[in-house]
Amino acid sequence: MITASEMKTPKLVTALPGPKAKQIVERDAKFMSPSFTRDYPLVAKSGHGAMVEDVDGNVFLDFAAGIAVCSTGHCHPKVVAAIQKQAAELIHMSGTDFYYESLPELAERLGKTVPGSEDKKVFFANSGTEAIEGAMKLARYATKRDKTIAFYGGFHGRTMGSLSLTASKSTQRKGFGALLSGVEHIPYPYAYRCALGHTAETCGAEILETLENQIFKRLFDPTEVAGIIIEPIQGEGGYVPAPKFFLQELQRICRQHGIMLIVDEVQSGMGRTGKWWAFEHAGIEPDIIASAKGIASGMPLGAIIAKSSVMTWKPGSHGTTFGGNPVCLAASLATMDLLEGGMIENARKMGEYIFRRTADWTNKFKIVGDVRGKGLMVGIEFVRDQRTKERAGDLRNAIVDSAFHKGLLVLGAGENSLRLSPPLLIDEEQADFALRTLEECIREAEKKT
Ligand SMILES: Cc1ncc(COP(=O)(O)O)c(C=O)c1O
Secondary structure, X not given: OOOHHHOOOOEOOOOOOOHHHHHXXXXXXXXXXXXXXXXXXXXXXXXXXXXXXXXXXXXXXXXXXXXXXXXXXXXXXXXXXXXXXXHHHOOOOOOOXXXXXXXXXXXXXXXXXXXXXXXEEEEEEOOHHHHHHHHHHHHHHHHOOOEEEEEOOOOOOOOHHHHHHOOOOHHHOOOOOOOOOOEEXXXXXXXXXXXXXXXXXXXXXXXXXXXXXXXXXXXXXXXXXXXXXXXXXXXXXXXEEOOHHHHHHHHHHHHHHOOEEEEEOOOOOOOOOOOOOHHHHHOOOOOEEEEOHHHHEOXXXXXXXXXXXXXXXXXXOOOOOOOOOHHHHHHHHHHHHHHHHHHHHHHHHHHHHHHHHXXXXXXXXXXXXXXXXXXXXXXXXXXXXXXXXXXXXXXXXXXHHHHHHOOEEOEEEOOOEEEEOOOOOOOHHHHHHHHHHHHHHHHHHHHOO
């Protein structure tokens, strides 16, 4: 008999949600903060590889990976062993006050993944938002300037500093009052919705023009700008890649004015796009990188990786109690071994496979407007009409929901896109199952239009 941990495709044994799941969802509604946004009632119990079993024994194929976090799959035995070993040895010490070996070990390894001749230094945090807060503080500290430029559609976190940079959905800001001053947002080069009809290679020249000739001349003198922060592929914004030339030009502008180029690789990093970092596809060398999510296969860890000449803040200027916890670092070191040991390459190969298999979707389905991304960061945008590109968020939601009822876990992104962000270990059989299931869901949604 095949056990749940050996299964490669889903098996549903109850109607969804099952009886135990229903009870837990009801209890959750009673006691948990209502600020979460659950799309469907998955109540997870265990996970192995790309499979998740719920509390009623239903087994799902996970193409969400806990929001692109479980990079090496759920509970990879090598990650579990590293966590168990470390937990039995030392759970906490606090790198702010004391030393332990894995801090410089992981910092050195992470720094070496970043191209460029200059050495890197690393600050460990607990989450993406903390990595962003720290990156923003570092840019201010290093430049002695206080303005920041970010992009519409960008998501950088929900604490007050990172929320000031986030411009994804107004519900994320509504009700929280004034945020950080000195932050200006400019449009993101969203090729599919480019008003000037540019392609994925050329979209965004006018945005750079606005930056140089409007923002810098009318709002912020560039000598007051500490940093420009960008997701090389917008995550929550809809899995939208920035063109190569755009990132290169942004780097040129930053260098010209002594501005820190900060890349938010929280979602796009750690091998998901088939390279360690998504910005590598553009051949740039940012000053500051923020990482989290996939960095420790599900253990809470964030990192700011910066050029050594940039990370020169003085003792006491930034710190953390838990950041870089020994158990999280052990999980991260094991994660890096697995990513380097073949999973990054698998992400590249499986990404190419998925893009080949979906290349005709905009012809095949009238509600698919765009399929885009890199590696295992795949965005599918749904529209009511391919000509007007009217956003079809309701159809996207129906597809996400019906995929769940067929045993496939996926998440929305942006107003009307769906993201595929599976663990980096999926194989062709699992990609085929996911794509076949989505095709069925899309056909069903089309019938409703
Ligand atoms: C690009 C990006 N930056 C920052 C964050 C915030 O990370 P966290 O939720 O760990 O605070 C996210 C989370 O989705 C993200 O996608």
